[in-house]
Amino acid sequence: MTIARNAHRVAVLALDHVVGLDLGTPSQVLGAARDTRGDRRYAVDVCTPTGGPVRSAARFQVMPDHGLELTRSADTVVVPGIHDGAPLTDGTLDPAVGEALRAAHGRGARVVSICTGSFVLAAAGLLDDRPAATHWAHADAFRTLYPKVRLDPDVLFIDDGEILTSAGVAAGIDLCLHIIRRDHGAGVANSAARRCVVPPWREGGQAQYTERPVPEVGASGTAPTREWALARLGEPLTLRAMAGHARMSVRTFTRRFREETGASPSRWLLQQRVDRARLLLETTDLGVDQVTRQSGFGTAAALRQQFQLSIGVPPTAYRRTFRGHA
Template sequence: MPRNERHTPHRVAVLALDGLIPFEFGIPQRIFGRARDATGARLYEVVTCAVREPGRIRTDADFDILVDQGPEALGSADTVIVPASYEKGLISEEGRLRPDLAAAMARVRPGTRMVSICTGSYVLAAAGLLDGRPATTHWADADHFQRLFPHIKVDPNVLFIDDGDVLSSAGVAAGIDLCLHLVRRDHGAAVANDVARRTVVPPHRDGGQAQYIERPLPEPQLASTARARAWALEHLGDPIQLRDLADRESLSVRTFTRRFREEVGVSPGQWLTGQRVERARHLLETSGLSIDEVARRSGFGTAQSMRQHFHASVGVTPTSYRRTFRAGAPA
């Protein structure tokens, strides 16, 4: 990420599409615009650009916005973000970009990090950036998205997907989760957590889109599993069995597992591993504890077990992660 060298802010360009949705459109400025280093210096520069030329851009609300920069701003960006739009005609029925939008996307430099929020994924897909790759979009559009782009591995159950240089989020507020994830990936949990506190949102949400999809419930009063999750977070360092969680809700293991997945979108085991990885990340960034002790306090038991789960989730070893994100850690 070259612009982070010598305290030069990483440049984020947000593409203002006709018919844009103001909520999603404002997320990048809100999240990246609040990120600061220890000296208070901005870590990102966020610019907004139009598809054709500077000027007035229609929104789906009762107001328009004025954009000062044209598509040339895409050529100097380190990260390009495409938020959602309700505008028809941006993508053809055959899944191709409108000519002016295609010309704008062609200005993006090779190697630029590409990000979509909600249905902005259609633009990345039509530009060929998602071919053969995993992606997500708003759950209500997932089936149509998959039919239009059959070569993309669509996952409608997650809040966002990080595939390295191309990332996509689910609908609406999932864009906040994705942008916070990018801040965390770029600068560590401490900076991301500070941005989350200032934005008054959780730094990390559990589960995926499944918890927000309305579906008929087989029982009129579905018990929550929140009490079991809260207990688990207080006892992450201890061995936790599925039976222990089910007992907190006075449910059978089978019923608890089903209700947990309906609420959170993942199995209890997947959720618990994810929480332990997050605990390990926090300890690696903020403490000088040994790897063995981090593994114990995170509930993995052994350093080997933590390394396996940590690498599967984060993509690097705990030692490498600490070297990158803990100030003063030995190289």
């Protein structure tokens, strides 16, 4: 597959004990973002501290094509999670790696971590006084080693501008899709998600799935009701109506919904409406009033309020930004 001439350059920095899934996620997900000609929008390469092989946590070797010099020209540097090593055990880091990460950040490159890759960024001093995410199971160790970081172990990912961090395992996929959405809009991100056969969006502030009982699978689940609601976002949808469709009491429906999605029905519904509005603003010429109706906000004032809260800009400014990308 051809890489676009103006592709965004991504360096994935693999350290010893790198987590295999985290290592492959940027290449797989970012590599699924294509332009109108089908060319890749991201050029993703792997590097290691010495340019030589490193051992993965799954007991296979990673043979890179580059050393730390790759971080000097990358637009984004991604640090996958690790299952062992000094950043996890004593809060220290290879000085050359720390310097490379600080230099990349200093010249304006975006710096990203997946899972326990946040320990590496913290050891490099990049997360001091910043909010950050990591795998929930490592939260206590993280707080002990890096007390200056404002850790939030209950979210899937955190976008703090030029530094982004995610929780464990599949949250790295969510973060990469968020990066695509931020860079190129919902249409490209949704297309990349379809290529990867994953949900196109899980809100960054959604809770991690930590020690929750697994809901029973069957007709009593809320998935059919979520599908039913997505087809009716432009209509008034109450909690009672959704519970009625699921043939549950409101209390039971709310509990099961949270077990299955990690969010309350009202919060989930609001996020779906924001996402629908974003997609319409990016991909159609519909006026704000029409976008308001089709996404189910009721009034343009409500749409503007939620955009300001969720995204930080009003709908018209959002449209100008992403039409500019197009």
